[in-house]
Amino acid sequence: MMLKNIKIPILFLCVLALISMRMPGGPSADDIIAKANEKMRGNSMQAQVTVQIIRPTWNRELTMKTWSKGLDMSMSLITAPAKDKGTVFLKRKKEAWNWVPSIERTIKLPPSMMSQSWMGTDLTNDDLINSSSIVDQYTHKLLGEETIGGHSCYKIELVPKPQSAVVWGKIIMWVDKTDYFQMKTQFYDEDGSVVNTMNFTNIKNMGGRMIPTHFEIIPADKPGNKTIMIYDNIIFDKPIADDFFSTNNMKTVK
Amino acid sequence: MLLKIAWRNIWRKKTRSLIIIFAVTMGIWAGLFICSFMGGFINEMMDESINHTFSHIQIHNPLFKGNNEIQYTIKEPQKVLAALENNPDVKAATLRNVAFGMTASPSTASGTKIVGINPEQENKVTDFKIFIKQGTYFEGNKRNGVLVGQKLADKLHIKMHSKIVLTFAGPDGNIVSGAFRVIGIYKTSNAQSDLANVFVNSDDFNAMLGNDTTFHEIAMVLKDADKVDTVNAAMKKQFPTLKVESWKELSPETVTLNDYIAFILWILMGVFMLGLGFAIVNTMLMAVMERTRELGMLMAIGLNKSRTFGMIMIETITLTFVGCPFGIGLSYLTVAYFGKHGISLAAFAKGMENFGMSSMVYPFLKENVYWQIAIMVFCTALLAAIYPSIRAIRLKPAEAIHKI
Amino acid sequence: MYLKLAWLNLWRNKRRTIIAITSVFYAVVLSVFMTSLQMGTMNQMVANVAGAYSGYIQVHQKGYWDDQSLDNSMPTNSTLANTIKQAPDVDESVPRLQSFALASSGNATKGVMLTGIDPVKERKLVNLEPKIIQGKYFGSDSEQSVILASGLADYLKLKTNDTIVFLGQGFHGSSAAGKYIIKGIIKLVSPDLNKSMVFMPLKTAQTLFSTPDMLSSYAIVIKDVDGIDKTLAYLKKNMDTSKYEVMDWKQMSPELDQAVKGKMASGSIIEGVLYMIVAFGIFGTILMMTTERTYEFGVLVAIGMNRRRLALVTALESLFMSFLGVVIGYVASMALVLYFVHYPIHMTGALAKSYEQFGLAPYIYTAFQFSIFYNQAIIVFVISVLICLYPLSKILKLKPVEAMHGE
DSSP: OHHHHHHHHHHHHHHHHHHHHHSTTSOOHHHHHHHHHHHHHOSEEEEEEEEEEEOSSOEEEEEEEEEEETTTEEEEEEEESGGGTTOEEEEETTEEEEEETTTTEEEEOOHHHHTSBSTTSSSBHHHHHHTTHHHHSEEEEEEEEEEETTEEEEEEEEEEOTTOOOOOSEEEEEEETTTOOEEEEEEEOTTSOEEEEEEEEEEEEETTEEEEEEEEEEETTSTTOEEEEEEEEEEESOOOOGGGSSHHHHHHOO | OHHHHHHHHHHHSHHHHHHHHHHHHHHHHHHHHHHHHHHHHHHHHHIIIIIIIIOSEEEEOTTOOSSSOTTOOOSSHHHHHHHHHHOTTEEEEEEEEEEEEEEEOSSOEEEEEEEEEOHHHHHHHOOGGGGEEEEOSSTTOOTTEEEEEHHHHHHHTOOTTOEEEEEEEOTTSOEEEEEEEEEEEEOOSOHHHHHHEEEEEHHHHHHHHTOSSOOOEEEEEESSGGGHHHHHHHHHHHOTTSEEEEHHHHOHHHHHHHHHHHHHHHHHHHHHHHHHHHHHHHHHHHHHHHTHHHHHHHHHTTOOHHHHHHHHHHHHHHHHHHHHHHHHHHHHHHHHHHHHHOEEOTTTOTTGGGGTOOSEEOOOOOHHHHHHHHHHHHHHHHHHHHHHHHHHHTOOHHHHHHOO | OHHHHHHHHHHHTHHHHHHHHHHHHHHHHHHHHHHHHHHHHHHHHHIIIIIIIIOSEEEEETTTTTSOSGGGOEEOOHHHHHHHHHSTTEEEEEEEEEEEEEEEETTEEEEEEEEEEOTTGGGGSSOOGGGEEEEOOOSSSSOSEEEEEHHHHHHHTOOTTOEEEEEEEOGGGOEEEEEEEEEEEEOOSSHHHHTTEEEEEHHHHHHHTTOTTEESEEEEEESOGGGHHHHHHHHHHHSOTTTEEEEEHHHHOHHHHHHHHHHHHHHHHHHHHHHHHHHHHHHHHHHHHHHHHHHHHHHHHHTTOOHHHHHHHHHHHHHHHHHHHHHHHHHHHHHHHHHHHHSOEEOOHHHHHHHHHTTOOOEEOOOOOHHHHHHHHHHHHHHHHHHTHHHHHHHHTOOHHHHHHOO
């Protein structure tokens, strides 16, 4: 009789415990990723960026203005150095164009250019164009928590869905628990080796949000190579018309 | 009568006769051996070109030039394929898709030609299967499997079961990409082509484009390779709206190489025949000197000049006839043996295998070559015999008898 | 004494001696001719591939060959240029700047290999002018124009005087972009090269890629292909090898090297067969000669001549004959090869036409190399000496009575 009485409460406790583990007491991985993306981009974003290309034997610096709307449209205008000034990159969904003022031509980027480095950095054209795929091309799994750069972060594993056309075996992202900005991302091949690392530092209040303003991209197989993107100022959610992102506008945008 | 004398002469002087027989045998053997050797080379090259790369005849849309023109597909490909399968000269035909794009791995990317094939049909047309070094030739019907060359696998740092992304622009300019898994790695003798070509199942290719009936290329093999030109011409008439080309039109370099080797072979044969000719002339001249007394006596007792000439010529012809079958027989055996086991050049060229070039030569001869060479040697021997015979009849009988 | 006897014996029977000498003579001439043809075709093979584009030797910045990017180009250096000029057998050092770029016209874009050339010096290597099928060759080394390969021009639907645009990456990550007029269109042999090559005057290319006064390579044209090792050694010794690397065509095209070695291998087999035939010719002659002289030998031995002495004299006779045959053969074969050097064998029919279409000379060449003459002469001499052992053995076993009954 005692046993019977005890069993039910234990069973009840177990079930309760199970339910509470599933309860949204903490955010799900999908939520975290969605929030992180929204944090970095907002509905729209305008920014001034300095790009530093670091190599063992030389360095180079570019400055540019960028506009983006959602995940599908973005435009970048190079403002310095003089030789590259006026060059524009436009992305709409999966297509990209390049306007080069010195030759007065708009060139649509063919597949063969996709894996070429963008403006000499450690990012490829493909990286710029397909960065929107993080959300829908991967399944997200919360691995736990870790502290990065003094910030307590969620550690999330992104695994490509079977039909996703991405080269990575998996991606690990560390997202700040409080403000949901990315602190670190590592790209792995299918053997589990790190191929690329992105570090996010210099958290500041910019454009009304607490976000990292220094992005550092480090390729694993090229020691001494690094690309740093520094956001000088950002405006979030200022409405931008869709037709701003057009091949015509590339020629006149300032 | 002359024949009788000639015949007796032959068997009287066994050593001399044997030498001539031996010369003819060796001449034929040498000629045939060299021809078979070169024949083996040519064979290998043609095999490479036809069986692995071009097949006998290919059909494309006339605007398709192998330059990214993915929009130029063949109209009504299934109809054309059916017509080809009904053609009595065609052994097998297969449909292919072709696109130029990028193959990317986590480390890097490389520009490649992406070829969609129907593995079963393709296997009837080319023998590409033999190049698979790891994995399979699309066995098991796994979705989105891709076959890559060893050189590309090295460049991209990938191996069996690695994931790669293939990207290319579709007919409307939209860029499509898909994730594929390496299900096989191949290696041919052409490293550049290993770097540039990846193969997927046509179904997967068309799935990327959302369309299931477009094809760019039809390749076929004929039952009789020698009929290529006639069948090619007939097909050009049969399909006037399509571009029909034989391997000769697709790869004029192979034709040229073929002709080049044949030309060199003629020169070599010339040199050999000269060598043989001189050997016979010299030997016969010496023989005439040796027979001076005998000839002198014959002429003294009444054998006139033309008959003497005739006698020596008949001797030579007979001996040559005897030598021919030995020569042909020996060559046949040599070609049969080495044709099977091959002759190894490895001692001289250790690195050839690294570049996929075979270091083995498999001698090969067509039947008519045997007769051609035999006739060449026969004529050479005959011509060679003329000069010594002339010298023979110039002998003065009286002097000849007195010779010491 | 024996020498004198041997010599006199030879000329006692002129006809016999001459026949024997000629058998050796033919052997030398034929084997030299064949070897020289083999060498000639091999040299031709290398010349058509290496000599036509990459050059027999190239000098680059150290590390360029493994990573052929603009970042590995070298600044023009007069010391280096001079060292190259002074190396033995150097005909010209051809400077080049090369990089991948995207060519665009209208809606079509394609990846191309862009090569900046010195219009004058490049004539000695990739001689573009005769390959031009439309338009003209460059007039200066800094004009804003390009020459395209015809396959590329077809794809981009361009002809002479149209404008073409190039986009790519320049030195140290800078962008390269430029607009140029198409001055000429050429047809290249290899269909793959014909779909992707673009040539530009050197200074124009240097401006496009932001590499002023810099080069990817010096391609070296050599006067005498056989002297390539000397040139290579000189350059290795006199160049600063911590900064620069020098490579020959064998290192740059190892497949070609192996193909040549394979050809040499098959050539050796063919030569072997020829030796068999010519050796036979000599043997037949000597055999007949021995048989003819059996009577004479029999008499000599019967009247008391020591067999060994007879053998010695005969041996000396053989040596003389072989020697004379080889020497005369040596001289005659040199003349023969020289003739064909000046009047090479002309290809016939379809073969000649295809070669001409490919822009290659439709001839088969012979190689005039002293080592060929020397080696073949020695080989034939050895063969004939060995064959002459036969008569010696016959003499030593001679039974005089049988011999004299002869016939």
